[in-house]
Amino acid sequence: MSNYVYMFTEGRADMRSLLGGKGANLAEMTNLGLPVPCGMTITTEACRDYYRVGGSFPDGLREEILEKLKLVESKSGKKLGDPGDPLLVSVRSGAVFSMPGMMDTILNLGLNETTVQSVAKNTNNLRFAYDSYRRFIQMFSDVVLEIPKHEFEYILSKEKETVGVVYDQELSAQSLRNVIDKYKELVENQTGRSFPEDPLDQLFMAVEAVFRSWNNQRAIIYRNLNKISHDLGTAVNVQSMVFGNMGNDSGTGVAFSRNPSTGENILYGEYLMNAQGEDVVAGIRTPQPIAQLQQDMPEIYGQFVNIVQTLENHYKNMQDIEFTIERGKLYMLQCRNGKRTAQAAVKVAHDMVQENLIGKTEALLMVEPEQLDQLLHRQIDSSAKLTVIAKGLPASPGAASGQVVFDADKAEKIAKLGINVLMVRMETTPDDIHGIIAAEGVLTSRGGMTSHAAVVARGMGKPCVCGCESIKIDYAKQEFTVGGLTIKAGDVISIDGATGRVISGQVPMKDPELSTEYTTLLGWADEVKKLSVRANADTPEDAAKARAFGATGIGLTRTEHMFMGADRLPFVQQMILAESLEERQDALSHLLPIQENDFYGILQAMEGLPVCIRLLDPPLHEFLPSLEELLVETTKLRTSGKNAQLLTEKDSLLRKIRQLHEFNPMLGHRGCRLGITFPEIYEMQIRAIFNAAARLTKEGYTVLPEVEIPLTIDKAELIFFNDRIKTIAQEVFAAYGTSFHYSCGTMIEIPRAALLADELAEVSEFFSFGTNDLTQTCMGFSRDDAEGKFLPYYLEQKILKENPFIALDRKGVGQLMKLAVEKGRQTRPDLITGICGEHGGEPSSIVFCHQLGLDFVSCSPYRVPIARLAAAQAAV
Template identity: 60%
Template sequence: MKKYVYFFNEGKGDMKSVLGGKGAGLAEMTRIGIPVPQGFTITTEVCVEYYKNDKRYPQGLEEQIEENLKKLEQVSKKGFGDSQNPLLVSVRSGAPISMPGMMDTVLNLGLNDVTIQGIIEKTKNERFAYDSYRRFMQMFGNVVLGIEHDKFEHLLEELKRELKVKLDTEIDCEGLKILVERYKKLVKQEIGKDFPQEPKAQLKTAIDAVFNSWNTKRAVTYRRINKIPDDLGTAVNVQEMVFGNMGEDSGTGVGFTRNPSTGEKEDYGEYLLNAQGEDVVAGIRTPLPLSNLKNDLPGVYKELIRIVTILEKHYRDVQDYEFTIEKGKLYLLQTRTGKRTAQAALKIAVDMVEEGIINKEEAILRVEPNQLNQLLHRRIDPQAKVEVIAKGLPASPGAAYGKVVFTADEAEELGKKGESVILVRTETTPDDIHGMVEAQGVLTSRGGMTSHAAVVARGMGKACVAGCSVLNINIKKENISVNDLVIKKDEFITIDGGTGEVFLGKVPTIEPKMSKEFETLLSWANEIKRLGVYANADTPEDAKKARELGAEGIGLTRTEHMFMEQDRLPIVQKMIMADNKESRAKALEKLLPVQKGDFLGILEAMEGLPVIIRLLDPPLHEFLPNLEDTLIEVNTLKLKNADPDELAKKEKLLEIIQSLHEMNPMLGLRGCRLGLLYPEIYEMQIEAIIEAAIELTKKGIKVKPEIMIPLVSHINEFRPICESA
């Protein structure tokens, strides 16, 4: 029978395609002796078959789950559903390629009205037991039973108001008992049945829910954005629960072995005492920086740093890890390759070469080409006189400006129309992913550096300010208030994800400066490359930037872009509308010096490197007003009995536009065909190129212009243009 379930000690780190990233990480940590709560992984192959077979599981799976559950009972010395010494488990997803927060998780599974008594007896902590039960009911009710999360939150907030407390941790045991009963009533109202009490039935439906979460809207959207195939499937990890909410010597946290925003080698992460893992990642409470743990629990902190240092050396890359502390004992729940900003990716890659962890070729492959793109984003001008209205955590660097919107749907709608928006939320959830894609940046009032908003924004290269607690975000009234200042929906703000600052309106930005790591990595790429790289550049400024970034030449200079500038377009239009060759020549005479000026700047910037200049390519109608708009203008002038000279002028323009109109202009009168019909245009352009080259050569500046004749399909098109030049 095919193996569908692996106990953690049966797997290895290179089995990601079968065990998923999380399962492979847990198996590998178990193999190298890291303290991991034990459990088993249901493979990705089950998920694939589940969807292929109309949501039916492969034969033999149930027996393998039962067999591994018994093994977990033996290892943990607890019984699943046992009234005296109950085993509680978490049920988590784990895709082969990391999809943080996109799929579902259930914690504390196995709790019911009977097993809770065993937990109370064993821990001597009744409050902890009921806190765990209410968390389980809320998570299971939402993920498995499909009851809206907000309905549970409403009951929780209502109880806190009744008890006159602000934090969940301030609710006493009697309050939690009341909450559990209210949750039971809510479940009965919503699904018409009592909350499930049988642990094995709970486990079966939780596994179903995790597999079903592979195809939720947010998961599908995330896969589209990150080009992750739909047929990989997710694994399901069933793991013994360890508890971070057993008091002030317990806690939970997430961390990175290096700073994922800057790449600095430093303790980076967050934790909460007396909490469970979802409290940190969900951003519901703003956690403490990991460095504080050395004061709260110094022994645990020392052990954590020792373990995660081992993990980074073992995996030879930055690790994103989750941990839980139960009664002073540390457990690692997960490790995976950490997502990082472009700036961090560069620094980490270069530093790891210098530390002897990886080689130069590996460093180059660690930095994605689109991450280099992100480094070219503008940043806030430090010289600008601006007023900071709020400050949060610098969760993902970059400056972003846009209209304030409060829902992911609004962000998606406006973003797709080309408008700049900042998505403002109390905290983001995986359901906001479609809005985050279209937003320029994200601002939240809750959550930390490892919250959902921060992690996803960093992965997308979006600016993010998280945990900006001074903001009072009112989603219903659609406004933000900071002290006496009120910012309404559709008003503009700027955020700086590198400093955590928030500004009113649009703030001046400047071009980024390239770091020494950027230059180092490109120099390594030059050492091993076999392919030369040219840039596209249509202006001297573009050429200078291309040269700075290591371009070995200009592969395409589009001369038509030079014609589109405001001061030049009227001259181009006169040239097109000219009745005869002489009139056209006069217009071209005016264009010659401006074209020459452009070529002077581009050739000088490239310092003797090749510059391929394409002669005019697009159809002439692209330089003229729109046909339909001009037709309306002519008819309007006729109806108004406008000045005859004005009407005649507009009618002549319409006639020329109509004469140039084509059904498919991209295959019509363009490219070299333009040069054959109007040879004087190409003659002027070639003259400008040659004059610029001669002038620079006389100054001792090396030049290497090359001329491209566009869209040639036959020798008889090419020959006359060359001869006339």
């Protein structure tokens, strides 16, 4: 028979999964010799068994509780239900992972009409006894009998009104007696039974209610949201009561060992005199700052500071502490590692190393990589008053203000005038890129956290709020409405991408300031990580930013983003629409110098570091006007009967676009398939890269260009391009009278490429896993359709544990990667391997990449610090 119940003296902090977080820490504090009221913990296993046997106490549990209760009674010198000196206890839930506010605590259990009188007599304080009793009835009824809290609150406030007082503690004993009688009446009316008088009944009912609360709706939703397993069960703590509501020498409070918002090493917290339980957080009265305790009760304050220090030294982490003072004596009721902002997390981790409390490894593990995101973006000044008009999904952090603009061209035009704009769209597509680039931020009414707008905005480090369904956009009227409010194009709004808030008007912002603690901590990360962290960057500005964030190379430059600029799009279109090779070459000759300058800028910004440049990938029709628009235009022209010349031109464009139409562009004419059919396009790009590299080399820069072929399925494709790359390199070396080192490799983003990796590696010096496409092609999911249509159901039904476009699917996609790395290294032992899909910036995927032994991960510039820390955590 296993033990279902442990005394606090029998537990330890590392027994958390059995005793729950609260129970394990109460035990640890007890064994540290701190003043903890004595008690017992009923294990999570008891809760699991409660469910296993169909919702009743498993054999032996009742007996064991009674047995341990005897020990609590003998330690405290009081007995539950004893008419002379009754023991009162709290019944507190305590899950393994803290679930704030999910399951409630019952205080003062053991009170009934008899014991309440004994308490009054022993303390010589009838008011206190009644106050405790009415609190008990209220909490018990809420948690166990499931009678809504507000019904009790109503009775209490009515009484205060009748006698003309504001605060609970101003109520007289007589008033409280009235309240108790009304409470009991309410219970009888609601349940058809009188409030339980027998303390043992009360205890067992309370324990069972805590077990049951594990599966209440709130708890289930919370666990789903936070990916906590539903099988863990909760522990229950039964602890003898101490009283903060015994008078003005008593009180209760909460404190953090350091400031949880800034990380400063200063005791932080609040307390209330003559109060119990959650009065402090409930906002009933305004609590005092903890520093005030030094004046009010200097001895207690001194003792408390010492205990806080002891706990920090012991747990080697910032503590969140609950305490109570009973008649001038201090008791500890809870401690746990405190939740903190990113800024605080970094400072605490750093400072604790400086204080010799922890080592660098512990410091690195103390900060959530994702949290760093909060530090890198412009933020709303937290002291500002805001008019929040809507709330969407917090898709990309940071705050932005600007004039509302509903289409990309306008966004670009207005931004060119130096005016800040916010793009507001139902959703965005690749056609809107130039608008997103021009805008300060993006707001969409449709789409999730991985919608186009969200992904692109995160990639650019721009704030984005998406899926904000309460705003109704009317493109024709150039306005959106939300509630009764109408916002027109040109009106200024702000968005907060960290919280999803949409705010009317301009908001005051702060630039992020990266602290020296941050720089030092990330320096430690670089010392231990094995993966190098590169960035995905398409412009010199992004490259420079990535470098400033600590990237040691570019893992992906998407050349197609360069094709979208206004100065080149006409030539790109000419290139696509060319009827002959000559015509195409004419367009390419215009594009060559433009691309060359793009590459020049990026290679220069990344001097001394590798820059991997992917040749053109997307289907060509993405660069052309949309079919629908063109149809509208031609119809207009035709009916007007004017401008026959233009109509002919547009008609031929229409034909071309129809020809280029693909049934499934994702699997269509893109990637190196374009390069095979139109080698001159890739040749132009290769020449542009090498010209830029040659110029820089002559100017004294060290450049390390890597030419990358996308969407490969066979070694023969690579041979086709390698020959051309080599020839062009020789030509460029000769023309410039210089040479530099370059390498050639491929993306691995089609299962066939992974399966034939040994052959590909014969002719490829590096592999870069394009896990966005590899996930699509491995799973046969089109990302946009999946996320909008069926993926949510897969997640809900737990067919898939996580969205594979966010966290790498280790089981399937990961297996292809593993195979490709192994096979690739068979034929080329010094093969360089990396990842450049969105997963390259996602901490759990980075851990997997570390385990695979990849050489680098590559992610958007703003995720570089996150990746550095995640890579370090994987390595320690």
